[in-house]
Amino acid sequence: MPQFQLRNTVERLDKPSSYAMSKYKKRRRDSNSDPSTRQPSPDLEEKLKDASTLYIGNLSFYTTEEQIHALFSKAGELKRLVMGLDRFTKTPCGFCFVEYYTHEDALDCLKYIGGTKLDERIIRCDLDEGFSEGRQYGRGKSGGQVRDEYREEFDPGRGGFGKKFREGEGYGEEYGEGQ
């Protein structure tokens, strides 16, 4: 017999996003393929149920720590703020980690600040498993975030066109020139 369950009459904003969920799923598949080196990853919900760190995305490259502080301290006292940096230039590349002292403050941030504007850009907030060394660097080939590699739209706050787009490298370069 199916069991009826309904937590709330409307959806909640204080949950991990689909990105966080998909990260978990990919990892699960990988862990099967290499059991010797990979730690068993605990259930995603379990991991994030006490999370007090948030990933913040879609920042402009010029957004300062002060601005981030001014906005995010409205949801609670900030324990730590780590700016996301370009791997090579070590300059801000449009994301950061915000850590609160409590899980409750992190959830409040998701509910009340995620999806509003900072430095006139709508920012993305997502629950994060916690900062560890190395995670502050972009993972794109050019040193910034992956999303800035191939971006075709012009975004003045994030270096203009995507790196590859700017360099004239489109898709299908490997097929050589046409006639």
Add this chain to the structure above:
Amino acid sequence: MADVDRYEPRGDRGHRGGYGGKKRRLREDDDSYDRRDRPQRRRYEEPTGTRLRKQLLAIAESPLRNAEDEALNIAKITAENWDDQYIKDTFCEISILLVLEQPFKIPFVAACVLHANTQNSEITTEILARAGAKAQGFLETGGWKEVKLLLRFFACLHSLFEDAGVFPILDELFNRAVDLQTASSEDTLGLELVKIILFTIPYIMATSTSESEQQKAAQLLNKTDIVASTPHMLDALVDPYINNEEEENRPMGFQTILTLLQKQLQTEAANEWKLACIPRPYSAVVTSGSDENGDAPTPAKHPFPSITVPTTVKLGPKALFPEIYFSLYADQDIESVPPTSNIAASLIRDTLVDTMNHLDFNRNAVAKFLIEMDCYWAPDTFVKRATPFDKLRAVPENKSTWKPEDLAVDAVFSQLLQLPTPEHKLVYYHSVITESCKIAPAAIAPSLGRAIRFLFRNVDAMDMELFYRFMEWFAHHLSNFEFRWKWTEWLDELDQSDLNPKKAFIIGALDIEIRLSFAKRIRETLPVQYAPLIPEGRDKDTPDFKYADDSTPYAEEGREILALLKKKASEDEIQTVMDKISAKAAEHNVQDVLVPCTDAYMTSVCYIGAKSISHVLSCIDRCKERLLAIGPQSEPARRQIISSVVDYWRDQPGVAVNIVDKLLNYTIITPVSVIEWALTDRLDRGRALARSQTYELVATTMAKVMNRVRQIVD
């Protein structure tokens, strides 16, 4: 929109419809599915349980559908499938959830039950039992908001009780209230119980006005009068406007919700309980009571669920305070919101606030419900959405001029500016306003504009904390909308002294805007006359190091300290320079030589860490031994640490506040030292009180101390 934890598996629903055999497309990770490749199959019919859930959740939401028809349909589906446990649970659990989470739907949920009752009285028995059990639970734990809402649900079902219905419980609650009030003059729980009674009565009387019910209501109102009309000793604490004005000159009348409600109910009683605003989507049941066959069977009656009020009533999870009826628009020339003499003011406000405070986990839904509030009250309660304020004058005599947007803005501000505190963090209410402006800008923005003008006009009479809440809200709000505002309206204030509240408000608001953005950008958004308020010093990322200028006392030593710190020299080398400063200071008869030493040291730390908060924190961390040693040696020197920070960052007051906050965490300075610094050392004959930085330093320090105490107690 509903958050379903478990998906329905394949299989039958015990339904009578004949669609077994069609494939289901229910998969757990629908998100990873590319919907573009799999077109929706329109002929696919939803399982009954899903249909019921969707319809019930969305009841009354569309202005295009008739709510009573929706209720009829829901009742039909439920009655036809009542043997299915899943349907039973869906109907009962969702109904109760809606009562608790979306109170404006209570009359409509009740209508479903009333209609279902005519088809299968077991449904009513079941849901009354479940709701009764829930109410009992909340009575025992002190969940008074939930008790109020469940009693309201029962009130809307009053026509199907064979006995006295809700009245006995209300009498019991009154008895408890009297006991509490007589026991202590500080009691607020008794007031809360009386409020519940008064908020339940109108819903009973809207459902059925038999002789006996009218009598019982009159008796209750007689009894509650004394409690509701007596001022409470905590009233002054929750007054948003400083009480030094004559009643007529107050920007906003002072009336508690309780006092108002009592008067409004007495007015309604004298007018045959018209209660015009309450929707009645159950007329078919109550008046005619006929079913499809044209017969007129009397719907089954039921006993009221057995609920007992505990002998000792608990306070519940939060502290209770008297609540005033806060309104930016009420009782003015144009009636854009119900006047305080009209019961609609209390009933509508009550549901708006309850909805807002319960659904804080989805501000988008809240904004939507606020904008669409006209769906949930009697037709013609409001004027058409987004009617311009000026057009209200042209509305015919007997029609309503109440703008739903004004009621929405009023409700949000009543929480944002509630004393002592609202239920949620302030930024939540900011976000509700932001979302409302995003989804209905043309409707909400003009109402918001009038709200801002009202508050600004009376900013000198406001409670100080509310002044800062308004200021912080204003700046944060504008930062979501390109900092647009009609700044030209306030040009006259610029000529005033900085001590003038309106001028101080503007200065403070601009400072917060700059913190969320940067000086150059904010200057661009303002008329040129505002330029003096944003001096060029604010453009500098790194303020000048005062010891670079030889005319500064101890300039040479200050520069030496800086150099030593930069190259991470030993403590001995630094001490040598400190001794030089001490000697010099002693020569000049400086009372406490540690003070200038500290100034040189802390100023250097600030300069080295000027790039960002992280930089200054890492420098403070490196220097924390010496910094920690200062306080115990000399209190003036400890306060000098604060002075050095604030003076170095004089053009960026927010940065100074942040650094002082971090220094508190390190216990390099103490909360007392911050308070004394702000309110004694730097009071400047009171001028400091006009600067928002002063308030911020004191407020954040106090909040920090209170938080720590709370953590220890918890």
